[in-house]
Amino acid sequence: xxxxxxxxxxxxxxxxxxASPSGAALPFLALLLLGILFPxxxxxxxxxxxxxxxxxxxxVSGLNLVVxxxxxxxxxxxxxxxxxxYTTSVLVAGNVTPALPPYLALAIAAVVGAIFGLIxxxxxxxxxxxxxxxxxxxxxxxxxxxxxxxxxxxGGGVGVAGPIFPEPFASQWGFYYxxxxxxxxxxxxxxxxxASRFGRALTAIRDxxxxxxxxxxxxxALLATVFLFSGAVxxxxxxxxxxxxxxxxxxxxxxxxxxLFFIAILIGGRGSILxxxxxxxxxxxxxxxxxxxxxxxxxxxxxxLLVIVLVIPGGIAExxxxxxxxxxxxxRAIIPRPELLEPLLNAPPNAGALTLERVDLSFGGVRAxxxxxxxxxxxxxxxxxxxxxxxxxxxxxxxxxxxxQQRGAIRLNGAVLPPFVRHVRANMRIARTFQTPRIVGSxxxxxxxxxxxxxxxxxxxxxxxxxxxRHRRDETMLRDTAMLALAAVGLERLAAVRAxxxxxxxxxxxxxxxxxxxxxxxxxxxxxxxxxxxEEIERLGAxxxxxxxxxxxxLVVEHxxxxxxxxxxxxxxxxxxxxxxxxxxxxxxxxREVVNAYLGA
Amino acid sequence: MxxxxxxxxxxxxxxxxxxxxTYNVMFSASRVFSFTAGTLGMxxxxxxxxxxxxxxxxxxxxxxxALAGGAVLGIVxxxxxxxxxxxxLDQHLYVLSTLALALMIQQFTAIExxxxxxxxxxxxxxxxxxxxxxxxxxLACAAVIVGLELLYRRTLVGHAFLxxxxxxxxxxxxGLPERSLRMASFALAGxxxxxxxxxxxxxxxxxFANAPMLTFxxxxxxxxxxxxxxxxxxxxxxxxxLFQQAANFLVGGIFASVAVxxxxxIVLLARPEGLAGATLQRRV
Numbered sequence: 109x110x111x112x113x114x115x116x117x118x119x120x121x122x123x124x125x126x127a128s129p130s131g132a133a134l135p136f137l138a139l140l141l142l143g144i145l146f147p148x149x150x151x152x153x154x155x156x157x158x159x160x161x162x163x164x165x166x167x168v169s170g171l172n173l174v175v176x177x178x179x180x181x182x183x184x185x186x187x188x189x190x191x192x193x194y195t196t197s198v199l200v201a202g203n204v205t206p207a208l209p210p211y212l213a214l215a216i217a218a219v220v221g222a223i224f225g226l227i228x229x230x231x232x233x234x235x236x237x238x239x240x241x242x243x244x245x246x247x248x249x250x251x252x253x254x255x256x257x258x259x260x261x262x263g264g265g266v267g268v269a270g271p272i273f274p275e276p277f278a279s280q281w282g283f284y285y286x287x288x289x290x291x292x293x294x295x296x297x298x299x300x301x302x303a304s305r306f307g308r309a310l311t312a313i314r315d316x317x318x319x320x321x322x323x324x325x326x327x328x329a330l331l332a333t334v335f336l337f338s339g340a341v342x343x344x345x346x347x348x349x350x351x352x353x354x355x356x357x358x359x360x361x362x363x364x365x366x367x368l369f370f371i372a373i374l375i376g377g378r379g380s381i382l383x384x385x386x387x388x389x390x391x392x393x394x395x396x397x398x399x400x401x402x403x404x405x406x407x408x409x410x411x412x413l414l415v416i417v418l419v420i421p422g423g424i425a426e427x428x429x430x431x432x433x434x435x436x437x438x439x440r441a442i443i444p445r446p447e448l449l450e451p452l453l454n455a456p457p458n459a460g461a462l463t464l465e466r467v468d469l470s471f472g473g474v475r476a477x478x479x480x481x482x483x484x485x486x487x488x489x490x491x492x493x494x495x496x497x498x499x500x501x502x503x504x505x506x507x508x509x510x511x512x513q514q515r516g517a518i519r520l521n522g523a524v525l526p527p528f529v530r531h532v533r534a535n536m537r538i539a540r541t542f543q544t545p546r547i548v549g550s551x552x553x554x555x556x557x558x559x560x561x562x563x564x565x566x567x568x569x570x571x572x573x574x575x576x577x578r579h580r581r582d583e584t585m586l587r588d589t590a591m592l593a594l595a596a597v598g599l600e601r602l603a604a605v606r607a608x609x610x611x612x613x614x615x616x617x618x619x620x621x622x623x624x625x626x627x628x629x630x631x632x633x634x635x636x637x638x639x640x641x642x643e644e645i646e647r648l649g650a651x652x653x654x655x656x657x658x659x660x661x662x663l664v665v666e667h668x669x670x671x672x673x674x675x676x677x678x679x680x681x682x683x684x685x686x687x688x689x690x691x692x693x694x695x696x697x698x699x700r701e702v703v704n705a706y707l708g709a
Numbered sequence: 710m711x712x713x714x715x716x717x718x719x720x721x722x723x724x725x726x727x728x729x730x731t732y733n734v735m736f737s738a739s740r741v742f743s744f745t746a747g748t749l750g751m752x753x754x755x756x757x758x759x760x761x762x763x764x765x766x767x768x769x770x771x772x773x774x775a776l777a778g779g780a781v782l783g784i785v786x787x788x789x790x791x792x793x794x795x796x797x798l799d800q801h802l803y804v805l806s807t808l809a810l811a812l813m814i815q816q817f818t819a820i821e822x823x824x825x826x827x828x829x830x831x832x833x834x835x836x837x838x839x840x841x842x843x844x845x846x847x848l849a850c851a852a853v854i855v856g857l858e859l860l861y862r863r864t865l866v867g868h869a870f871l872x873x874x875x876x877x878x879x880x881x882x883x884g885l886p887e888r889s890l891r892m893a894s895f896a897l898a899g900x901x902x903x904x905x906x907x908x909x910x911x912x913x914x915x916x917f918a919n920a921p922m923l924t925f926x927x928x929x930x931x932x933x934x935x936x937x938x939x940x941x942x943x944x945x946x947x948x949x950x951l952f953q954q955a956a957n958f959l960v961g962g963i964f965a966s967v968a969v970x971x972x973x974x975i976v977l978l979a980r981p982e983g984l985a986g987a988t989l990q991r992r993v
Contacts, residue, residue: 181804231974234981237801238742239932241808243977246925246970257963363921367812374805403820410812417805418793 135382136295143288147281155280159352161392162287167345168369168388169294169381170338175370176378177307178334179314180232181241184248186366188339191224192217192346193270193356194255194262200271203261210271214347218340225339226332233328248366255358267357270350287348294341297573299381304572304579305558305565305586306330311379311548312559319546322508323622324534324563333569364406368392371409374416377425379550386424422550432606440601442617444647446654448596452589453627453658460521461485462507462538462630462661467516469499469506469685476502477513478685484630486661489652491672491693493665494682495706500665501543503682504632507663508533508540520630534563539623540632545615549608553599553618556607557590560625564589586625593621597651612639620651630661637668649675673697681706714954720843720912722950723850724750727905728927729934729942730853731898735786737874737937738894739795741803744811745786747924749779749902750909751917752814754829755822757907758915762830775907776900783899786810787892811920819917829910842911849908853901854943870894874937926953929973935982 146158171185199205199213208216228247232240255262262268272278277286301307312320313327320327350356372391376383395405416423464482468475477499484490492500505511507518512527519525520536533540539560547556565586567578594600597617602610607618616636623631633652637645645668653675656662666672672679673693681688681702688706689699696702731746756778760771790806833841860867872880873890881887906913906923913919929949934941949969956965 179801181801183808231978234978236981237804239977239981241804242925242928242932243974245921246973249921249925250966250970253963253966257961404816407813407816407820410809410816414790414806414809414813417802417809421802 136299139385140292143292146288147284152280155284156352157393157396159280159284159287161389162284162291163345163348163352164369164372164392165291165385165388166287166294166348167342168372168384169291169298170341171369172373172376172381172384173298173301173307173310173334174229174338176373176376176380176384177302177310177314178331179310179378180229180331181237182229182232182244183241183370184228184244184246184363184366185338185342185369186361186363187228187244187248187251188221188225188342189346189349189365190248190251190255190358190361192221192343193350193353193361194268194346195220195343196347197268197270197350197356198261201268203263203268210273210347210351213271214344217343217347221343221346222336222340225335225337225342228339229331229335232331232335245363248363252358252361255361262358265357265359267355270352270354270356271347272354273351283351287352290344290348295381295385296575300575300579301569301572302379302381303583304567305562305582306333306569306572308548308551308555308559309562310334311551311555312562314378315548315550316546318510318542319619319622320559321530322534322540322542323560323626324531325559326531337569337573364409367406367409371413371416375412375423377423380423380425382428383423383425429606431604432609436602436605436609442598442614442644442647444598444617444651444654445596446651448592449624449651449654449658452592452596452624453655453660462663463519464503464507465517465519467503467506467513467518469502469511469513475685477506480516480682480685480687482680484661484663486629487656487659488677489656489662489664489675491664491666491676491679492682493667493669493672493679493706494688497684498682499685500682501634502685504540504634504663504665507632508538534626537626537629538632539626539628539630541616541619541623541634541636543634543638545612545619547607547615547618549606551607552604553607553610553614554587554590554594554603556618557593557621557625558586560593560622561586561589563626589625590621593624594618596624597621598647613641613644616640617648624655628660630663631655633662633664633666635665635667637666637671645671710958714958715951716839716843717912718951718954719947720846720909720950721954722947723846724905724909724913724923724946725926725930725949726850726943726946727846727853727901727908728923729930729946730857730939731902731905732928732931733937733939733942734857734894734898734901735783735791736931737870738891738898739787739791740877741791741795741807742928742931742936743786743791743807744804744924745782745790745807745814746898746902747922747927748811748814748920749782749899750906750923750927751920752782752818753779753903753906753908754910754913754919755818755827755906755915755917756903757910758827758829759822761832762828768830768832772907776903779899779901779903779906780896781899782814783895783897783902784892786899787895791891791895792888811924815917815920818920822915822917824917826914826916829913829915831911842909845908846905846912849904850943853904854939857939866890866893926969929969932973932977 150158167189174180174182195217196213199208199216200210228244231243256264273283273286276282309320309325309330312325353360368391372387373384376387391409395401420426462484464480467477467480469477480503492503494500506513509527509530517524565582567582572579591600591603594603597620599614599617599621637648640648649671652662676693679693679696680690681696683705689696689702728746728750731749732742735741735743753775756775757771760766760774761768790810791803794802794806861871869885869890872885873887930942930945934945953965953969956968
């Protein structure tokens with residue numbers, strides 16, 4: 109990527125998604141200071157409460173990536189707390205092995221927690237929301253039952269003593285600082301992930317799964333990583349919890365606790381770190397203010413959950429998001445700058461042609477595509493038109509792997525494109541947009557576009573957790589490229605705005621910018637002009653032509669004949685899944701059957 | 710021993726099947742799986758014990774009131790937790806809203822009723838060979854299956870229920886009162902759930918923590934039998950009960966639940982649409 113070629117005012121956007129970094133960090137710094145100074149004001153019992161809040165947050169911070177970012181409804185995470193608590197306590201007590209030092213036991217608990225986090229989480233790859241919620245619920249009940257039954261190891265109903273950490277963490281405040289330190293590290297790590305390509309990919313899986321796939325995000329690998337991390341920190345929280353309780357029995361790990369963790373995240377707001385952090389503190393402290401509330405606390409959490417779901421789905425984070433309440437300019441035009449495409453696309457890899465050979469696809473008795481031949485060449489715009497139900501979008505979906513053709517082959521430069529492995533398309537530099545824009549509404553426009561470049565990041569999840577140099581380089585590169593893509597489609601002024609505040613036409617151009625992040629060899633556009641004004645369609649046409657001039661092959665499915673005939677090098681007309689006509693725009697316009705069937709006189 | 714496994718297994722299986730039907734009746738009307746299904750079962754047992762044992766009502770009155778209580782909670786579920794989120798694009802919301810309502814009912818019961826299991830009264834004063842705690846759930850399950858079959862096949866309202874379940878938009882286009890039918894479905898589901906808890910009261914006792922237990926074990930037959938498929942749910946429920954009791958005897962209670970859970974997960978992972986169901990979704 110040659111950044112010299114970009115206008116300098118684009119290369120360092122000030123109005124990025126996370127505002128100025130110092131401003132976003134301010135609440136965290138305030139909480140850090142408060143936490144460090146806490147022992148000066150709080151006495152005895154409040155120290156226990158504060159320590160408990162820290163322990164809970166260690167777990168919730170990891171769970172937040174699963175629930176808040178990944179959108180997986182994991183309500184039984186107390187199971188991992190239980191697991192970590194027992195693993196640490198039993199290893200320190202020496203019930204099965206020689207007694208281990210507490211730190212080693214805690215580390216082993218983290219490994220065990222990671223493994224079980226993966227086991228509990230894996231069903232999420234196959235199961236839909238409610239199913240997954242139920243399986244985590246079932247897991248939570250079972251872990252407690254096993255703890256109760258496995259008397260020789262866990263002490264059964266009698267329980268087992270929690271670990272005691274050696275000095276300097278043995279005293280109450282010493283242990284508080286230990287937990288607080290871990291909580292602070294977890295905050296920092298998850299905030300790093302949240303602001304990384306992994307965090308954005310998670311929100312994409314949550315809100316726009318098909319777009320995530322089209323951007324090359326492999327859901328299984330990503331979720332597995334997050335479950336490992338979340339399981340590990342939950343088990344560490346369990347070890348700390350056991351030490352704080354000083355003695356644990358299965359009774360200590362009620363489902364109520366699980367609900368507290370879960371609800372803390374939703375009250376805080378999905379896709380936020382600060383919100384769930386405040387939510388955790390709130391829920392830990394709230395019952396302490398009034399004794400009668402203790403019995404009713406879970407009831408109140410449930411009421412809160414209902415209110416959040418029905419009234420403020422964005423949670424605390426949305427309430428605190430002042431920036432996005434400022435009105436946007438009302439008369440804003442999208443003015444693409446096609447000249448920026450050259451540095452952005454930077455001569456996409458020449459992949460030869462994308463070809464469909466005699467492709468058949470039936471749904472039951474309906475032949476959606478019937479012996480379709482199609483050839484798309486780099487640097488050309490190929491139009492696909494036809495009446496509703498003629499198989500246009502189905503063709504796109506076969507190319508991008510949502511359906512498997514029953515016969516025929518799809519080849520890229522001679523190599524067969526396998527069906528169903530959708531995220532592989534992005535690796536082959538095939539990008540697409542959707543008939544209804546698939547956008548992460550709660551993320552900024554810039555972040556949405558950055559999602560498109562996910563596969564070009566080099567750093568691993570661990571590097572992002574710890575904010576190592578390669579992660580920071582990735583972020584800079586993705587941010588700069590995304591700003592360039594936004595400028596190219598004419599949306600750079602909206603980069604920092606929440607995507608769900610955009611107009612429909614702006615969402616369409618956002619999707620194109622996201623697709624351009626792949627530096628696509630082939631770009632598939634599904635009705636890009638739908639819902640656009642005449643002026644916008646004209647600019648869109650110029651943009652598409654410029655994309656093709658930069659070397660990308662473009663396949664456009666459209667209903668606007670004017671746009672198609674203006675920009676396409678070749679046009680294929682479908683009817684009932686078959687090719688009615690194919691040729692240059694001039695030939696198609698003169699084609700008698702096409703005129704009769706579709707274009708009208 | 711075999712006899713005991715079979716009678717207990719079938720009785721428990723019938724309770725699970727009834728909760729599964731509760732899920733299904735709500736699902737058919739709204740495409741929503743509600744976390745309150747198990748809670749309704751729990752409330753049936755608690756209300757039965759409250760009316761008959763604590764307040765000394767006659768069995769018939771207590772029975773009808775318990776069912777009515779379940780029906781009311783079913784309607785509350787529809788109004789509070791389902792209707793507001795039905796139009797939302799984010800389909801995850803119903804999981805959260807019904808979970809919240811289920812927790813509220815459960816916690817309220819724990820605090821206002823008891824956190825300890827309370828005895829459920831013996832309903833009939835007869836000493837037959839086959840204990841009523843076994844045949845009551847079976848009778849209830851059989852009655853519900855026959856009743857639903859008659860309702861769906863023979864009555865106009867039943868046809869309307871089926872129409873809504875089959876194609877909501879088409880049913881509304883025909884002028885069916887979708888909202889009233891949905892509320893009626895939830896009332897019916899509530900009564901069926903309460904019936905499950907009432908008929909299984911002697912076995913499960915009147916205990917608030919039955920709610921999450923039934924929510925989980927009642928959902929297993931739904932998942933295995935295919936969503937919305939009542940026959941599949943009954944077969945899967947009975948199998949689940951028998952399997953659980955057999956495992957109980959063979960490897961002990963705790964590992965029986967582990968076994969059930971493991972089988973559940975494995976089957977679901979292998980066939981997410983259930984053993985007797987098929988779904989095809991258009992995603993793009």
